[in-house]
Every structure is written in structure tokens, then in C-alpha cells.
Amino acid sequence: MIHDPQYIGWFCTYTPIEIIEAAGFIPYGIKEDSGAIHEDVYLGDSICPYVRICLGGALTGTYDFLYGVVISHSCECMRRLYDAWDYKQNEIAPQCLYFLDIPKKVDERSVAYFAMQLKNFKERLEQMSGAPCDEELPEVIREYNKTRLFFHKLFELMKSENPPLSGTHINALIQECMKSNRTIFNKKLGTILESLDNAEGYKGPRIMVYSAPGNPDVIAAIEEAGGVVVYNNSCSAYRFIGNPVDENGDPLFALARSYLEKTPCPRMLGTIAKTGLYNLKSIINDYRIDGVIYYSIKFCANLHLTAGIIKNEHDFGVPIKIIEGDISSEIDRREIYTFIKSLMTRKTTMTA
Amino acid sequence: MKIEYISRIQDENVKLRKQQFASFISQYGIQHNEASKYIESLFSKPLEKLTASQRRGRLLSELFIKSYNTMPDGSFKYHVVAWRSLFFPTEILYAMDIIPFTPEMTASQLAMSGIQIERVETAEQHNFSQDLCSFMRTAIGASIENMFPAPDIIVSSSHICDPSAKFGEYASIKYNRPEFILDVPYNIFGCSNPALKEEAIQYVTHQLKEMVQFLKENTGNDFDLEKFKECLQYSNEARKWLLRGNELIHSSNPSAYIGIKDLDYAANLMHTWGTKEIIDVYRLRYEEYLKSEPASEDKYRPPIHWYHLRPYYKNKLLQYIEERFRIVGSMVNYMYWSEMDISNPFRALAIKTLLHPAYCPVLLRAQITRSIICSGEGVIAYYPKSCRHFHSSARIESEYFRNACIPYLVIDGDCIDNRGDDFAVVQTRVDRFHKELLQQSKGKIA
Numbered sequence: 001m002i003h004d005p006q007y008i009g010w011f012c013t014y015t016p017i018e019i020i021e022a023a024g025f026i027p028y029g030i031k032e033d034s035g036a037i038h039e040d041v042y043l044g045d046s047i048c049p050y051v052r053i054c055l056g057g058a059l060t061g062t063y064d065f066l067y068g069v070v071i072s073h074s075c076e077c078m079r080r081l082y083d084a085w086d087y088k089q090n091e092i093a094p095q096c097l098y099f100l101d102i103p104k105k106v107d108e109r110s111v112a113y114f115a116m117q118l119k120n121f122k123e124r125l126e127q128m129s130g131a132p133c134d135e136e137l138p139e140v141i142r143e144y145n146k147t148r149l150f151f152h153k154l155f156e157l158m159k160s161e162n163p164p165l166s167g168t169h170i171n172a173l174i175q176e177c178m179k180s181n182r183t184i185f186n187k188k189l190g191t192i193l194e195s196l197d198n199a200e201g202y203k204g205p206r207i208m209v210y211s212a213p214g215n216p217d218v219i220a221a222i223e224e225a226g227g228v229v230v231y232n233n234s235c236s237a238y239r240f241i242g243n244p245v246d247e248n249g250d251p252l253f254a255l256a257r258s259y260l261e262k263t264p265c266p267r268m269l270g271t272i273a274k275t276g277l278y279n280l281k282s283i284i285n286d287y288r289i290d291g292v293i294y295y296s297i298k299f300c301a302n303l304h305l306t307a308g309i310i311k312n313e314h315d316f317g318v319p320i321k322i323i324e325g326d327i328s329s330e331i332d333r334r335e336i337y338t339f340i341k342s343l344m345t346r347k348t349t350m351t352a
Numbered sequence: 353m354k355i356e357y358i359s360r361i362q363d364e365n366v367k368l369r370k371q372q373f374a375s376f377i378s379q380y381g382i383q384h385n386e387a388s389k390y391i392e393s394l395f396s397k398p399l400e401k402l403t404a405s406q407r408r409g410r411l412l413s414e415l416f417i418k419s420y421n422t423m424p425d426g427s428f429k430y431h432v433v434a435w436r437s438l439f440f441p442t443e444i445l446y447a448m449d450i451i452p453f454t455p456e457m458t459a460s461q462l463a464m465s466g467i468q469i470e471r472v473e474t475a476e477q478h479n480f481s482q483d484l485c486s487f488m489r490t491a492i493g494a495s496i497e498n499m500f501p502a503p504d505i506i507v508s509s510s511h512i513c514d515p516s517a518k519f520g521e522y523a524s525i526k527y528n529r530p531e532f533i534l535d536v537p538y539n540i541f542g543c544s545n546p547a548l549k550e551e552a553i554q555y556v557t558h559q560l561k562e563m564v565q566f567l568k569e570n571t572g573n574d575f576d577l578e579k580f581k582e583c584l585q586y587s588n589e590a591r592k593w594l595l596r597g598n599e600l601i602h603s604s605n606p607s608a609y610i611g612i613k614d615l616d617y618a619a620n621l622m623h624t625w626g627t628k629e630i631i632d633v634y635r636l637r638y639e640e641y642l643k644s645e646p647a648s649e650d651k652y653r654p655p656i657h658w659y660h661l662r663p664y665y666k667n668k669l670l671q672y673i674e675e676r677f678r679i680v681g682s683m684v685n686y687m688y689w690s691e692m693d694i695s696n697p698f699r700a701l702a703i704k705t706l707l708h709p710a711y712c713p714v715l716l717r718a719q720i721t722r723s724i725i726c727s728g729e730g731v732i733a734y735y736p737k738s739c740r741h742f743h744s745s746a747r748i749e750s751e752y753f754r755n756a757c758i759p760y761l762v763i764d765g766d767c768i769d770n771r772g773d774d775f776a777v778v779q780t781r782v783d784r785f786h787k788e789l790l791q792q793s794k795g796k797i798a
Contacts, residue, residue: 043744046483046737073538076514080744083714087748104510104517105533109562113537113555120548269510269517270533274525296481299740301488301515304481305522308492311479313525322479 008125009063009094011054011081012072013240013265014102016118016255020070021182022133022140023125028066029178030054031236032213032327038062039328043084048077048299049327050213055084058092068097068128070121075267075302098124105270106260115256122252137251143182144245150189151177151241158230159287162201167209167219167229174237175216202228205343206288208280209234210310211295212265212303215325218295221333225340230287233280234295239263266302277306277314284316291343292320293336297327319343358572361504361529362430366421368502373420375499379467388426391417395424404636405613411629412457419453419501432571433501435523436623437508437516440534441705443587443626444564445507447580448573452623453501455491455519462490463664463768471497472769485738486768488515495526503529505570507563511536511711513741532566534559536705541688541712556702581694583626584701588691593634594619595687600641602680602724605655608644611679612670615662618684620710650678654789657681657721659733659749660742665770669763669778673732676786680729683710686720714745718752730759730789736766759792761785 007028008020017027032050039049040056057063071082085096101117103110126132151174157164173192177185204226209218211234219229232238242262246254264276283289294310296303307322321339325331374384382390394413402410414424419433432450436442442452462468468486471493476482480492494500506529508520517533524531537552564575594617601609617637624630656677661684662670673679688709692700709720721731731753735743746762753760763778 042747044737044746047740047744076512076741077744079538080714080740083745083748086713087715087751099539101538103535105535109555109558110535113535113551116551266518267514269508269521269535270531273521277525299483301484301740302518304484305488305515305518308475308478308480309522309525312496313522324481324483 006067007065008097009066009069010072011069012074012078012102013235013242013262014074014259014267015070015072015100016259018137018140018144018245018255019118019122019125019133019252021144022137023122024129024131024133024136025067025125026181029175029240030057030063030069031175031178033216034062037328042088043077043080046299047080048075049297049329051077051081053328054081055088058085058094059088061093064093066094068095070098070100071096072100073102074265075300077299097128103260104268106268106272111253111257111260114260115250115253118252118256134251138247140182141245141251141255142247143186145247146186147177147182147189148241148244150186150193153193154189155231155238155241157196160201162203163228163230164196164199164201166202166223167207167232168223171216171219171229171232171237174240178236178240204228205290205340205347206230207340207343208232208284208287208289208292209237209295210280210292211235212267212297212300213327214295214297215327215329215331217331218293218323218325218336221331221336222293222340224333225337226344227291227340231283231289233263233283235265239265266300266306277310280310280314281316284318289318290347291318291339292316293339294320294322296322296324298324319346354569355572358570365433365502365504366430368498369420372498372501373417373422375497376420379462379499380465387422391422391424391426404633404640405616407629407636408617408624408633411624411627411633415451415623416453416458416461419451421501432504432573434567435500435503435506435520437513437520438621439512439516439705439708439711440507440509441560441625441701442623443583443701444560444567444575444580446626447583448564448567448571448575450504450567450571450573453503454621454623455494455500455523456487456516457621457623458494458500459487459490459768460661460664462494463770466666468665468768469771471499483738485513485515486736486766488519490768491519492522495523502527505529505567506531507534508532509534509536509705511538511705511708513739530566530570532563534563534705536711539712539716540706541709542716552706553699553702556706557699560698560702560705577697581697584692584694584697586628586631587625587704588694590625590631590634591687591689591691593631593638594685597634597638597641598681598685598687600638602726604646605678605680606641606644607647608640609647610674611658611677612662612674614679615658615682615684618661620684620686620688620708647678651793652676652790653678654786654793655680655726655729656789657683657725657729657731659683659721659731660735660739661767662734663765663770663773664767665773667770667773668775669765669782672775672779672782676782677730677732677789681724710741714748715752717745718749722753722756722758725758728789728793730761730785730792732785733760733762734765734767735762736768737764738766738769759785759788 008025020027038056038060039052207227208231214234245258471490474493475489506520508517540552689704
């Protein structure tokens, strides 16, 4: 049995972290700001900057406190992170414990296949912890569902005329959630929700951010320019929260389904990917979004292609600004400022 | 079966492909009313007078013009066309009389003709990032310019190349055509756990069976199991000749062999697996090499293995390489799969699709090269920066090969987009590498 708190790092939001927690470890989300100051080009200068910072962080000791990491097969760049981590293992403290393959399409067969992969993952974690986690898993799923419920209530509040929280606040809460004990975090989130009844609202053009792992500066820049991020369609935000997991069925199967069926990351293919794009229209309507900032992370083929699809093949009825950028570099604030200003003008004109 | 739907799509495609063919040949300065001359020029020479490489070209041309509903004799015949991602298996398609169309391969054809950059720029003007794979940008540009034959269906596999699969989504939305996704688990080639391997094989086998149903429903074409087995048998037969040719190149350096030219067979990417004609191509390739005398020992042209593809645009690099090195092996023609068991056809095709060594960790891929490489041979990797999958492998490979005392050179380039081509810079690096290999062989003699 493990005794000390042991952190296991994870990267992709398609990793069902409930299993990590049920096995007695603490899941720790390695996000876009984690190893930012140690960006490394071991995998070349044209690979995804998120992978570059993750590897840089690993090689320079940022994650030494971790017991190990699970790397998911999100995309072609993430599988190279696994290769490099594995190859450089003698220079990296946390062990690369597991490579989790994730289907790219959603149907009954892919859900079943993913459930089998999760079973193997669970068994590997149980081997390490020395104890089965079948009893704990349903309880952990319930606790994580509670987080989802709270966040969905928060997201609902963002539909209001003047949302009680800014996008920056919500983003900070999600970042905290990725690294915290869920029971403690849920109490905090519940209290925040209760306190929002009479909160003063935020005004300004209502923005959707669309990205993969994003640049945290984007949200700050939008809100500094007078906009409010009411919907953050990114892996480090709403996609991380995902859908409630069915608490009555087989837990691994339920996790597999819930994770694969969530709002899709551009990595996904087929019906789920297309539905995800068509659904943007209803999200734009429901959240009364004035404009979309599509932050296309450099060298992410899936994001770049989706940007082209959105611009050429969809009409969402609102302006879409595509900004290509890095994950940790400074962003061009003037570009965002101009876009928000144009939305303000557009809104005034349309109201008049 | 959705008869009305299929009939509507085919009517639409008849009109579209006519315009698209006119648009395509106009890039070569050929007017629509001169199309028959263009087609005749492709097929003027009798088949028996063609070399292996020319026969390969003939087969590809035939498939290409058929996808525009045009037969080699210029007559009209409707063909069901499936746009496929680069690594999607083709045997089931041929078994169902469906013509595969590979946008990347057409992109390389455009580059060889020097008409790719306009397409690339069209894509970039339409918000497709310059960071994207240039094969894809060319294909997207050509689609926007209405140059490619409209598909009946799209079939994409999730393995190896992300943009290739994602492009399928774009095409499916743009043309409003159904898309089938073959989800392929990673690293089964290197998997030592039999249970995991079996899970993956079954997963892909079932999907291939589902695909048959998808194809039947969306094209109206029938599936005949015996024909499918026949197509697999063609692949097995072609495999045998390809392998023999490869062995001959590596062992005896035939004088008929031109290394760079041989890369154009690019067997592992081609949509010709499952055709009867491809057997003939690989058999003739082998026979050409067999008949030719071994090239005289050329101590100034050390042997190398070529990784990935080549630049398809007009360039100085390839001839420069050819003059200095003998390519004795290539990734694109490396035969990685064992003969398929025809008695279990879906499973056999699933195994062939899954066990792709390019779809496994870099180290494993490098180990395969090491296992076949002989003393004194080096590796040149031509990696486009826009290909994350291969370009990101360079440092690991470099360290691994250095430790194994195998000289290794990475050339950062592009296969399609020549706007950043800088031969002078690459030339210096090629020279240094050449010298290193020569010194190594001198050391060996000493």
C-alpha cells in the first residue's frame, strides 16, 4: 500500500482521472503554465508548444514532486512526448507510468474498446498501489460528478445578462480543480455558488474562446479589453469538466462513455467532431455570444484544420477572430483589443 | 439502401466532375475540348513497352482519370470514388468496385508539375495555417478551386497522420458526403502483450466489417467475399515481388537501379494495394533489377537508407544526393507486413493495417532500421517541418544512431512547398555527411 500522498501527473482531458484517485493517488493536471519557463526543443521547433513546455518542465525538474505520469494518446504530438519522456527517463525523475490509447471516434465499439484500455490502466495503478480500487471508484465518480454539477451551475449563470463571474475567475477555479483534493474543492465551490446570488455582474461583449490547451493570457487580455469570456471551449476549461458519469452502470464503461462523448477537442473525428462544431451554433445562441476568439496553438494540425473548417464551412452569425499563437509567449493584446472594440461598435449599431 | 440518396449524389457528381476535370486540365494549359488528346497522351504507349516505373504511373493515371468518370479511351463511365486518408487500406474498396482517391498523392503530382504553390496559397488565403502539412494545404487549395473529383464517400483512418484524417472531416462537410472513420490503436507493432494485441486486432477487424455495411449503404455497390479474398491475394502476390526487389537492391546494387526514382514507388502509401496490375509493376521492377549487372563498386558513393519522402517539386537536391550516395533501402518501400491469411480476410487486413512500424515509438522504428542496416551504411532523413509525426523524431533518432555508430543526417525540408527551399544550406550539410561516411568506410578498410 502507498502511504504518502503520491501525485500522478496527467496531460490530456481525455484521461479519466477518477481511476487515478480511486487507486489512492492524487491526480495532478499538468497544464499550459506548468513548465512554461523551461520550453524545450528536443522534439524539434515545429512541435506543439504544450508538448515543448511539458518536456522542458520534465527535463528541468519542474515535476520532480510527481510519482509518475500518464501520457494519453491525444494526438501525434502527445505520442512524441511519450517517446521523449521514455527515451530520456534517466534524466527525468517522475516515471512515465503509462501510455493510454484513446479512440478518436465515438460509437458503441469504441466506447467498449476504451473501457478495456481503462481496465488495463486501472490494473497497472492497482499493481503500484498494491490494493484493488473497485470499491473506491464509484465513490470517487460520485465526488467528481458533484464537481461537474457545481461547474455546470456556474456555466448556467454565465448565460445571464451580466454574469456574476468573469472568465478569469472561472478559469482560475478550473485550474485549481485540476490540482486539488476534490472533497475540499467541492466544499469551496459550493460556498462560492451560494455567495453568487447577489453578486454584481460583468458587462461587455460576450466572448467564446475556442482552443485546445490555451494561453491563459488570452482570457486576461479579452477581459482587460472590456469583454467577458462567458464560454471557454478549451481543454484547460470547459472540456475538462465534461459530462456527468453514469453512477449506476459498470464504472469503467461509464467513464469511457462519458469521456469520449464530452464536448469534443479537435482531436476527435467523425460524427462527434462534426456535431461538436454544429453545436457551437446553439452555444452561441444560448450564451448570447457576440464574438469568438479562436486561439489556434502553433503547430497543432487539428486546431489549424478545424479553424479552416469553421471559417469556410460554417456560419455562426457572429464574428470569429482567429489568432495563431504560442502557449506561453506574450500575445498581441492590440489584436484582441481591436476585436473587442469592433464587437462593441457592432453591438451598438445592431441595437440602434 | 438509400437508393434515392445515392442516385442524387451520383447525378451531382456527374456534373461536378465534368467541371472539375476541365478545371484540373486547364492547369496544364489544356482546354476542355482538348481533353481527349490529353487522355490519349497518357495511354499512347503499349503497356508491354513500359518499364515498371512507367506501368506504375500508367496505373495511377488510369485510376485518376476514372475518378473523373473518364475511361482511358475517353468514354464516360460513372465510378464510385472514395477519398481516402493516406494510410487507409484499399483492398475492400477494390473488392467493391470503388476507386480510391488520395489527395496527398495528387498534391505530389501537382508539385511535380510545378502547379502546387497557387493551391497552397489558396488554402492559406482561406484561413488554413501555414503551419499545416503542405500536402494538405495543396489538397485543400485544389478542393477550394474545384479541381479534385467530388467524392461519393470519404474513408479516413486515425493512424500516423493527424491532418490526413482531419482533412477527411473537411471534405465530408464541404461536399456533404458521408465519412467512415477507421480508428486504429497505437503501437500494436511493438506490443509485447498478446491480450492487448488481440483486443486491438478484434477492434479493427470489427470496424472493417462495419465499413462494408457503410459502403453498401452509401454507394449501392455490392460486397463479394470471394472478390475481397482475391484482392488480398493480389496484395500478397505484389508484396512478394516488392520484397524480392528490395532484397536485390540491398544485396547486389543492380545497375538498373536509380535510388531516388525507386522512392516514387512509395509502396506503403499507395492506393494500389488490391489491384491486379500492381503485381505486374513490382514483378517487373524485380526483373529489371535482376537482369541488370551489379553496378561497379563505387567507393565514392556510400550506401544510405532513406527516411520519409522526397521533395516533389523541381529541385537540385535529389540529383546531388544521387551523385554522392547509393540508396539501398527506404522507409516508403520497406515491407513490414507478413503475408495475409486469406482464409480470415478481415482479420488479415486488420493486422496489416495495425502493424505499421511508422505507428509506433520512434525508438522502435530506429531499432528496425538498425536490424537491417549493414556496416558502412548511413541514414538520411528528409523531414518536412510541417510533419509533426516524423520531424519530431529527429533528435531521438540522431542520438540512437550515433550510439549505434550509424551516421545519420536530417534534412529539414518540404516535399511540396518550395518557397523556403535553400539548396546552398543543405548542400553543405550533405557534403559533410558524405565525407563522414567516406571516412568511416576508409577506417573500416584500414
